[in-house]
Amino acid sequence: MSSQRYRLALVAAVAFMMLGSAAAARAQQAPQAPMPNMPGMDMRGGIRGTVRGANKAPVADTTVIAVNAVNGARFEAMTDAQGNYSFGALPVGGYNVTVVSDGLTAFRRQGVQVTADQNVTLDITLDAASAQQAADAERQELLQQVAELKQRVTDLESTTVLSEPETRVRRVEVFVDENGQEHDEQVPGSKPAITYRRERVYRRQTISEKIEEALAGAEEHNVKIGVDAAITTQFAHKTKGDDPALVNHHAYALASADLFFTAGIAQNTVFFADIVALSGSPPDAEIPSLTLLNGYTARLVRQNELNLREVWLRTELFGQRLALTTGRLDLTNYFDANALSNDESTQFLSDALVNNQMLGLSSNGTGVAAEFDPKNGFRFKFGLQQSNTDATNLTESLFTLSEVGYTFTPFSLPEGSYRLWFRTDNTTDLIAKAVGISVDQKLTNAVGLFARYGTQGFEADGRDHYWSAGVGFQHGYIFNPDDTWGIGYAETKFFGSDREKLVEGYYNLLLTERLRLTFNVTHALEEPAGGAKFGYLLPGIRLQASF
């Protein structure tokens, strides 16, 4: 009975082993379908084992390489002192395992199958037979690599590069201890200090990149010169008024050339100078309008001469939130900066649609302007300057401007800017204070409205009033993409009952980035105190180059 039991057990064991070996044989003969890298299925397995030499001694510090047979993904592992190695997390699939010793492939085994969550044991012996087998396979790989190298040389020939390392100086924070020794990290008793250090970088650049960088670097240290030149031609046609002293059908031309000089002279500090020359005659030379019909001549008192319009230094403090500008200034450049009617060179030409007439600045002078921009929509400005060129001191010729501005997007409209300003001026005995508002509000990306109001008070008499309003277009209803146009109306009324009603329309055509042509037409109706009304229609053309 017992012998039968043993016989049955023996048969069962042999059958089990035969089935097992048959399955193993099938597994070896049938080509294994490589398991693809299915998206979302990152299944891993492992290979581990021991590397020994021909003398069976463990081989330490040797690189074992496993290369995925399907996609060529290459993984590396190092042997430890006992010759053990391990690939703990290989994507499942077949692998070619190689061992490189002294620069030569000493072992190669192809088709080591890694399955999910399983470790395969592969013990490696580095002997002459394994080295020969590996060398044959490696020869084929070398031929392939030569072909790739040829392609690489072709690629390199297609673009010339500079490969030598370059140096760069960096501003770094270090820590200096009591003995004056410098540390990269803080040590007890050390204090932080700023120093400069050279470092070597290995970026590979093409020659053109290198040249571009050098030119940009040189330009940063140069004084930049800008030019804004314009010629404005206007023709005056009298539409109202019988006074024979009033001119009619006269043409006017005024040429203006601004030269700007800008230089960075310190951290966040800029020097700026603007020299302007005017030549010719504007309509204001003959037409006694209440405001300037050509805004180019505003605050420039000498015709046909060079004028030093502005020279200033600007520095930015407190994280560049506060900007201080000091020197010879035109404060109207810093205050009441209405987006749609504040530039005689590209928008309206009449000064009544360039500046709020109640700002009251008669000439540029020495002063200082401060702008605080917390970058939250608000802006705060204050400035003072001398506005009387004949004054012998600042105390008796002090012109100040203060402004609060706010930019936001009201009622689901695009952005709008709203400003409230206040002015004092003690240049004359009469004029004391003025206040004004300025609004520019986009209705759409293409259409915007603007409006201004200002009033100035006199100690002894009544008040002057000024207001203007209009519409500006950009990005829409235009011939060319960067063209702009607008229509504006301005009314100025002085306390002595002098009044002016002025309307202007313009179309600014962008010919090139540097060249603009503007067509404009203005009508001014003047009501002088104690005199007869008169009016003029002034069509004009302005050609402006800026670069």
Next chain:
Amino acid sequence: MLHRARRLIFGSLLAAGVAAAAASATVDAQGVLVSDPTKVVMIVNRDSNDIGFMDITTKKMIKNVFLGNNVNPHMVMMSPDGRYVVTGGTRANKAYIIDTKTLQLVKVIPTDIAPEHLAFSPDSRWYYQGNPDGDSISVIDMQSLSKIKTIPGFVEPLNVTFLPDGSKAYVGNYGAHWVGVIDVRRHELLKKIQVGSVPAVAKLDPAKYLGEIKGINIAAPSADGRYLYAADSDLAIVGVIDTREDKVIKTIRVGKDPWRIYMSHDGKYGVTANNGDETISIIDTKSNSVAATLEAGPNMTGINFAGGKAYVISSTSGFVYVYDMSSLKPAGRIRIGTNIQLETATTDTQDRKIYLAESTNHEVVIIDSKDNSIERVKNVGLFPWGTHIMDSKDNYCH
């Protein structure tokens, strides 16, 4: 005899059992450096020629995977399945494949000239590598980890955008004014969608229009993927492309020289960084019109969204400008440093923290949108150029 046989049988069975037990041992975690691919920040380091991997929780560097000398990696991206991390080596003309779990460089694949920006198909199968100097797209099969095709016919192709269903890919051509449409099934350039026409006065200005062309950086998708928004730098417009018909349905004029458009995470707005006039234009995607144009800073290289705000990176000023996206108002700015160069950033998947590469000091600056505080992670590699987080909605490059 029987005793010997018994010993033999039991010995054989025991040996087989031990071998089987050894073979079925569960794989341990040895060699796994990244167990959760969503928890790492990838950093492209141009001068040290590596990809740095930072643990998003501990803010410690896990490993810097060296790619090779003079590689100049440009943009890094993880495959949507989290399995691979890839980058294009601009000066090596190669694509580099890193295994995410083990952080091993497992494959280097030749591409065309100067590979920079790249994208994965949604199913992770295809890796499209743009080659701006080669005017082509290299198609890399992520199953075989090999380049299967080079699609020619582009003009300085930068970014690639796949449709959500993976059927088509759209390529921004910075050297032209059209968006290329690729049939992903055949990997062929199907159409060229002209975003805008050059104005008639262009011939008066050859210096601008013939000197250097600055066209389209990217066609960025709307939240549902139906529409694409493509900003053209020279033309200062954003073309809205309907992907069903592959045609421009509206052209929106924005500020000067828009570098590209960035889409807000809620899909309500697209924001262009206009380097020509240092503004941003905020486009309402419902009305496809500009909702606001706000002042920004010089040399903008990227816009991230977090905590209901937009963060605009002004590369050379050292500032990040902040805008409230509900009121469309400026909301301050963050001073990162002085005399530094800011590069690009990615946002975490919680839409809270921004990881900004700062190349001068070789650091990543983490901005917390909750209070706009910053934290610096130093020595991430030399000249960090960009960052990337898996599944982030702000994964972009210069």
